[in-house]
Amino acid sequence: MLPGKDRAARRVLLVCMAAGATTLLDQAVLNIAVPSMRHALGADAADVRWIVAGYSLAFGLALVPGGSLGDLYGRKRFLLAGVAAFLLAGVAAATGGGPGTLIAARLVQGAAAGLVNSQVIGTLQDVFHGLDRGRALGLYAVTAGVATALGPPLGGALVAGVGPELGWRGCLLLNVPCALLTLALAARRLPPPRRTTRDARLDLIGLALACGCTVTLMVPFIRTPGSWEEALLWAAAVGAQAAALTVHQRLRLRRGRRPLLHPALSSSKPYMLGTGIAMAQFGASLASSLVLTVFLQEGLGLSALLTAAVALPSALAMGVSSALAWRLVRRIGTRTVTLGLALGIGAALSGAAVVLTVPSALLPVACAAVQLLTGAAAGLTVSPHQTQVLRHAPAEAAGVGGAVLQMAQRIAAAICLSAVPAVYLHAAPTAPGGSGPRAAYALASGVCAGLLAVALVLSRLRGAAAADDVNAARGRATCPTDTSAGRLPAAPVRTEQRSEA
Known part of the structure; x- marks a missing residue:
């Protein structure tokens, strides 16, 4: 293994x-x-x-x-x-x-x-x-x-x-x-429980603010606001809580106390860009899967079991490509994620083309073939990207680094699972088998392709930022007098960057 x-x-x-x-x-x-x-x-x-x-x-x-x-x-x-x-x-x-x-x-x-x-x-x-x-x-x-x-x-x-x-x-x-x-x-x-940080004081105020901000941000996508005024009120509440959390974290750091979000996370450009990539990719993936399920059952009239069979190749391909992705990482390094995102864009656009051109009798088989490509793209993206992002989290904040990454993905999931299916349902008529559901699915697939394109751009920026961090760490290694605490977290980045290259 x-x-x-x-x-x-x-x-x-x-x-x-x-x-x-x-x-x-x-x-x-x-x-x-x-x-x-x-x-x-x-x-x-x-x-x-x-x-x-x-x-x-x-x-x-x-x-x-x-x-x-x-x-x-x-x-x-x-x-x-x-x-x-x-x-x-x-x-x-x-x-x-x-x-x-x-x-x-x-x-x-x-x-x-x-x-x-x-x-x-x-x-x-x-x-x-x-x-x-x-x-x-x-x-x-x-x-x-x-x-x-x-x-x-x-x-x-x-x-x-x-x-x-x-x-x-x-x-x-x-x-x-x-x-x-x-x-x-x-x-x-x-292994037995052990601390990975010396400061045992939990930031309860920061914790409460982070939880409140998460709830305020995600609830409107579960319970749709009844008016524009209510939506603006929710947005203002999110902004106020986010600002309060930011101020609290900075004050806590100035007082020499450990903040809820480790400063090495917020100050790491590769980590922040990587989190943005994960949000776009994860949201597009879940939204695409949900829209496909609705299209097959309501648009084509397929049973739940047959719908599951059409989606099955995606999961299987993702499992296989995830297991093999590390071999590609060894050859081309961080470009593996860029390749996976580009392949995902191609799969989303191919799905749109398929539903617009393939006859109804062959459409389930064609969609299953596209799902095979979609799963392979996700497998090349998810685990290599997760490794690259979490490499920038220091050991004492490994749990928080992973948690922030997953929380960002869940927020993206709530937004995309509300917005992208709404695009499909707004454009598709209720009668199954017509051209309306096909056009609506193609439109929703185009939205998902756009999200993946945003992730692709961020991936190129993240690669450049990571390279800058590596070069800066190498420069500091040649200056033994430079031992400031704010620069110490860069050293593990340099070491692991070499091991994955």
């Missing part, structure tokens, strides 16, 4: 992969069971939005606190607590009798998943370094692809086999054996 690492490190990677599969499989299975769940519970459209998007809201909300707590007090105990809470909330959701119970349980599950994933990213940062870190993150991405691939077929088979009433409940219970296995592995295989 990772020939350069010892057995203990490989066991840690296995635990991280199991933890990721537990949370990702649950979300993938539930998405395919939403229609039957809605009819069984009598849930309205607002309930469904909170059941689906509330999970992402709570997920994003828990990431930064989870990363900070892991950095301060060790990761093992929080990963175990998160998996246990995820398990119990899943049982509560599956046995609930109404939409309110399910919404509350899914919010708890999302928060628990955010706590777990922030520890997973921090653990991989702690245990693996250089090229081994890239391979570990690649294998973690393979796990994500496999879980995403298995989710829709399993969900569709359960709903079709046992009926709508029990099928969606069975989908929510699929995480139980996965969570139990993860708990057993984590308790035995993870």
Whole structure:
């Protein structure tokens, strides 16, 4: 698996992969069971939005606190607590009798998943370094692809086999054996808790401001504002909280106290640009997948199971290309991400061309072929890019660095999952099989291609900024008298840049 690492490190990677599969499989299975769940519970459209998007809201909300707590007090105990809470909330959701119970349980599950994933990213940062870190993150991405691939077929088979009433409940219970296995592995295989930072004082005010800003930013994309005045009020609230967080972090840093967001993160241009790339790519990927599902079921009239079969090649291709991406990184370095983004743009435009030209009888097969290309592009992008971004996070902020990256992705997901499907639904008529849904899907695919084009531009800028950092670090290495604390975090960047080149 990772020939350069010892057995203990490989066991840690296995635990991280199991933890990721537990949370990702649950979300993938539930998405395919939403229609039957809605009819069984009598849930309205607002309930469904909170059941689906509330999970992402709570997920994003828990990431930064989870990363900070892991950095301060060790990761093992929080990963175990998160998996246990995820398990119990899943049982509560599956046995609930109404939409309110399910919404509350899914919010708890999302928060628990955010706590777990922030520890997973921090653990991989702690245990693996250089090229081994890239391979570990690649294998973690393979796990994500496999879980995403298995989710829709399993969900569709359960709903079709046992009926709508029990099928969606069975989908929510699929995480139980996965969570139990993860708990057993984590308790035995993870290293004992240890701090990665000396300052044990948690920035509670910064934590509250960050959580409030995240909620204020994401809620309008779950609950659509009723007027322009309400939308402007939400935007003003986000701006005020973001400004307050920025001022608080600077004041805390001037007083010599550790801020919630490590200064090495906000001052690193490659890290900030890389976070922007991740937001554009992640949002485009999720929005494209959702629009494809709506187009196949409502635009072409396909069943849920056949829709899952069309989307399956994307997940499989992503898993394979993620496993092999580190070989390409060894040859061409950071240009691997640029190549993956360019391939993703080509896949999005190809999907638009296919739905506009291919006859209806052959369209599912053609869409599956395009999904193969889409998955391969995502596999070349996600894990190499994640490795490049997190390389700029210092060891004492590894958990927060990974958490901020994932939180930014969740915010992008909330925005894109609201905006891009709205473009499709606005342009597509309700009657299936006509030219309207095809044109609407092509338009939505063009929007996703535009998001990936933005990510491509940012990728080129990030490459230039990273090269500048490496050159500056080499220059400081020749000046032994230059030992200022503000310049010390650049040294690991230089070392790992060489190992991946």
